Amino acid sequence: MHWTDERVELLKKLWSEGLSASVIATELGGVTRNAVIGKVHRLGLSGRTKAPVPQAQRRAKPTRAPSHPLRSTASAVRGNTALAIDLMPAADAEPEVVAAPRPAQEVVIPLSERVTIMELREQMCRWPLGDPGREDFRFCGGRSVPGAPYCSHHAAIAYQPVLDRRRERDRERRALRA
DNA sequence: CCCTGATTCGC
DNA sequence: GCGAATCAGG
Numbered sequence: 001m002h003w004t005d006e007r008v009e010l011l012k013k014l015w016s017e018g019l020s021a022s023v024i025a026t027e028l029g030g031v032t033r034n035a036v037i038g039k040v041h042r043l044g045l046s047g048r049t050k051a052p053v054p055q056a057q058r059r060a061k062p063t064r065a066p067s068h069p070l071r072s073t074a075s076a077v078r079g080n081t082a083l084a085i086d087l088m089p090a091a092d093a094e095p096e097v098v099a100a101p102r103p104a105q106e107v108v109i110p111l112s113e114r115v116t117i118m119e120l121r122e123q124m125c126r127w128p129l130g131d132p133g134r135e136d137f138r139f140c141g142g143r144s145v146p147g148a149p150y151c152s153h154h155a156a157i158a159y160q161p162v163l164d165r166r167r168e169r170d171r172e173r174r175a176l177r178a
Numbered sequence: 179c180c181c182t183g184a185t186t187c188g189c
Numbered sequence: 190g191c192g193a194a195t196c197a198g199g
Contacts, residue, residue: 022181035191133181
């Protein structure tokens with residue numbers, strides 16, 4: 001495999017779109033991420049950060065003298081998109097809900113189709129399935145209980161300990177009064 | 179341990 | 190020019 005004009009162009013495109021070197025390597029096929037990174041540097045498009053580094057003083061101690069000292073401060077931005085989605089129920093909705101649902105693979109999923117984050121809608125169960133950092137990460141996607149972030153099945157799991165705690169607290173309160 | 183990009187250097 | 194090995198870091 002070598003760098004044809006086509007492959008170089010695809011590389012440029014994917015790199016500018018923020019895909020990681022390994023992903024691009026997989027996409028291209030026949031090359032490793034090292035090859036991709038090497039090519040990227042040779043093409044001189046290593047820095048792909050859009051928001052310029054506010055601090056001009058990043059990374060002050062290179063162990064070895066960099067071959068391109070002028071470029072040494074570039075590219076500090078992650079190519080991955082940070083996902084900031086609420087996986088937990090809103091705190092104000094139910095202050096007593098403290099228990100965090102664990103992403104449990106062992107849970108038997110009811111009749112529900114798993115969905116990606118893009119497919120997740122308002123009324124869908126947000127119970128996470130798998131590792132959020134992985135490609136196959138999904139949400140339950142079942143119909144959520146009105147007002148709750150989860151379907152009835154997952155809501156039961158998530159709130160179970162809380163109900164126990166409340167019951168216990170009420171019991172204590174009653175005891176104090178008597 | 180998974181991953182990221184950066185760098186070096188023999189080929 | 191190429192990219193594996195390595196480095197530095199998240």
